[in-house]
Amino acid sequence: MPLTFTLDPSMDPALRDGILDLWADVTDAGGAVGFVAPASREAIRAELLKHLTAMADGRARLLVGHDEDGRVAAAAFLTFNTHRLMTHWLWLYTVMVHPRHQGKGYGRDLLAAAAGAARGFDGIEAIRLTCRGGLGLERFYGSCGYKEVGRVPGAIRVAPDDDRDDVIMLLPLT
Template identity: 40%
Template sequence: MIAKDDAPLFTQFTTPESLPDGLAAALVDCWIEVSDAGGAAGFPFPPVDPAEVSAAVDRIVTGLDPASSRLVVATVDGALAGWLCLRRDTHPLVAHWGTLHHVQTRLGVRGRGIGAGLVRRARAIAREEMDLEQLRLAARGGVGLEEFYGRLGWREIGRWPGALRLAADDDRDEILMVLTSL
């Protein structure tokens, strides 16, 4: 458990070689924990297969590039508390906007502002380092993510009703959100 007075440290990684030993494994552990608890972070059907999660983390890490893909992590006392991916397509038609992916925090640190801190840090990186003008994301409806992102300045720009089928009797909207004032 993390003490309440321990402030998170936010760090970004821009190349595969920049990741410290053990971070990829910590990302896998966090993603499994969040997904198995029902989190909306890319693996919607718990329990998740650790090999699939590990392969997804490998794809994220090997795709890191300062121009197009950044990993932002939050640590507390050296332990991973949360993470997200910030990406952009470098095609000139859409290179002015980026997307957030896999925003997540470990269960034991929720309610401490770490998720909000990650999103704010990604916003600063997008504006100051990647020269982006807007960010987009897609979120699962029905779990309060609209409100979470709304408090951080994001606005809903649309939704696909019933786009996400979590179970035979559980369809959720996919909510499309944008942050235009970076």
């Protein structure tokens, strides 16, 4: 059963908690979404609050995928560039699919929905994201049309003596 995607859903406590649960579950399953397992829910909540503030300020948009039971199963944040010379592309942040739904093609569906949403924004010509090297994520994003356009070796420290590359990916929309 495919996910139902909604851009800019009405934020209420249930949705907020659903995103928090998703983020914690993805992190705990080893997902590269800004934390290393196990991450405290309070640390994730603080980061989520930053995203919600950006949404309230009009700097970010939220894309959520719900499963057939109505649970939050996937999410991503589309964040507009504030630099006046870079407003023609946006960032895709915190791309997540719940572990119970991985392997079903929902990650591809989420990226396609994000690209579709971005195409609807005036003046947006590309999506840029970064991912943590060493997990094969650049291959996944590459299979979805993204091109690796840069790499910063060892920029992400996940543990002592465990540094990963920060891989920069770009999806042209035109």
